[in-house]
Amino acid sequence: MLSFGQRLKLIRKEAQITQSELAEQLMVSVQAVSKWECDNAMPDIGQIVPLAAILGVTTDCLLGVGTDEKADREKFYCEYEKLESEI
Numbered sequence: 001m002l003s004f005g006q007r008l009k010l011i012r013k014e015a016q017i018t019q020s021e022l023a024e025q026l027m028v029s030v031q032a033v034s035k036w037e038c039d040n041a042m043p044d045i046g047q048i049v050p051l052a053a054i055l056g057v058t059t060d061c062l063l064g065v066g067t068d069e070k071a072d073r074e075k076f077y078c079e080y081e082k083l084e085s086e087i
Contacts, residue, residue, distance in 0.1 A: 002076050005039035007064055008051075010080050012037075015055045025054050 002010070012022060019033045026033075026047055035041035043051060052062045064076075 002064065002080060003039050004042065004064065005037045006080060007062065007076060009037040010076055010083060011055050011057055011062065013083055014079070017055065022051075022054065026050060 012019070019037070020030050023030045023033045026043075028043075028047070032041070032043075036043055048059055048062065052059045055062065
Protein backbone atom coordinates (compact mmCIF):
# COMPACT_ATOMS: atom_id res chain seq x y z
CA MET A 1 0.00 0.00 0.00
CA LEU A 2 1.27 3.46 -0.82
CA SER A 3 2.11 5.78 2.02
CA PHE A 4 0.40 9.15 2.24
CA GLY A 5 3.52 10.85 0.88
CA GLN A 6 3.83 8.50 -2.08
CA ARG A 7 0.14 8.94 -2.88
CA LEU A 8 0.38 12.74 -2.59
CA LYS A 9 3.40 12.85 -4.90
CA LEU A 10 1.69 10.63 -7.45
CA ILE A 11 -1.54 12.62 -7.43
CA ARG A 12 0.35 15.93 -7.59
CA LYS A 13 2.35 14.76 -10.60
CA GLU A 14 -0.78 13.44 -12.31
CA ALA A 15 -2.32 16.90 -11.80
CA GLN A 16 0.84 18.44 -13.32
CA ILE A 17 1.36 20.70 -10.32
CA THR A 18 4.84 21.42 -8.95
CA GLN A 19 5.66 21.35 -5.27
CA SER A 20 6.17 25.09 -5.46
CA GLU A 21 2.75 25.71 -7.02
CA LEU A 22 1.06 23.48 -4.46
CA ALA A 23 2.86 25.19 -1.60
CA GLU A 24 1.87 28.63 -2.89
CA GLN A 25 -1.81 27.67 -3.20
CA LEU A 26 -1.84 26.21 0.33
CA MET A 27 0.25 29.09 1.72
CA VAL A 28 2.89 26.74 3.12
CA SER A 29 6.58 26.38 2.34
CA VAL A 30 7.94 24.17 -0.43
CA GLN A 31 9.86 22.38 2.33
CA ALA A 32 6.56 21.49 4.01
CA VAL A 33 5.24 19.88 0.82
CA SER A 34 8.54 18.04 0.39
CA LYS A 35 8.34 16.72 3.96
CA TRP A 36 4.80 15.48 3.31
CA GLU A 37 5.90 13.66 0.16
CA CYS A 38 8.90 12.12 1.94
CA ASP A 39 6.66 11.01 4.82
CA ASN A 40 8.65 13.11 7.29
CA ALA A 41 5.54 15.11 8.26
CA MET A 42 1.82 15.26 7.62
CA PRO A 43 -0.26 18.26 6.60
CA ASP A 44 -2.46 19.86 9.20
CA ILE A 45 -5.93 18.33 9.28
CA GLY A 46 -7.33 21.69 8.13
CA GLN A 47 -5.29 21.44 4.92
CA ILE A 48 -6.67 18.07 3.78
CA VAL A 49 -9.84 19.41 2.12
CA PRO A 50 -8.09 22.31 0.34
CA LEU A 51 -5.27 19.96 -0.68
CA ALA A 52 -7.72 17.49 -2.23
CA ALA A 53 -9.58 20.31 -3.98
CA ILE A 54 -6.40 21.76 -5.50
CA LEU A 55 -5.37 18.32 -6.75
CA GLY A 56 -8.86 17.57 -8.07
CA VAL A 57 -9.42 14.41 -6.02
CA THR A 58 -11.64 13.43 -3.13
CA THR A 59 -10.31 13.40 0.39
CA ASP A 60 -10.88 9.63 0.39
CA CYS A 61 -8.62 9.29 -2.63
CA LEU A 62 -5.99 11.55 -1.09
CA LEU A 63 -6.06 9.59 2.17
CA GLY A 64 -6.13 6.23 0.43
CA VAL A 65 -9.58 5.06 1.40
CA GLY A 66 -12.45 4.14 -0.85
CA THR A 67 -15.00 1.60 -1.87
CA ASP A 68 -12.49 -0.62 -3.70
CA GLU A 69 -9.24 -0.14 -1.82
CA LYS A 70 -7.52 -3.09 -3.49
CA ALA A 71 -8.19 -1.75 -7.00
CA ASP A 72 -7.20 1.76 -5.93
CA ARG A 73 -4.00 0.46 -4.40
CA GLU A 74 -3.12 -1.52 -7.54
CA LYS A 75 -3.80 1.48 -9.77
CA PHE A 76 -1.66 3.80 -7.67
CA TYR A 77 1.11 1.22 -7.40
CA CYS A 78 1.23 0.81 -11.18
CA GLU A 79 1.25 4.58 -11.70
CA TYR A 80 3.90 5.04 -9.03
CA GLU A 81 6.14 2.42 -10.65
CA LYS A 82 5.67 4.14 -14.01
CA LEU A 83 6.64 7.53 -12.60
CA GLU A 84 9.65 6.09 -10.76
CA SER A 85 10.94 4.45 -13.94
CA GLU A 86 10.80 7.83 -15.73
CA ILE A 87 13.03 9.48 -13.15
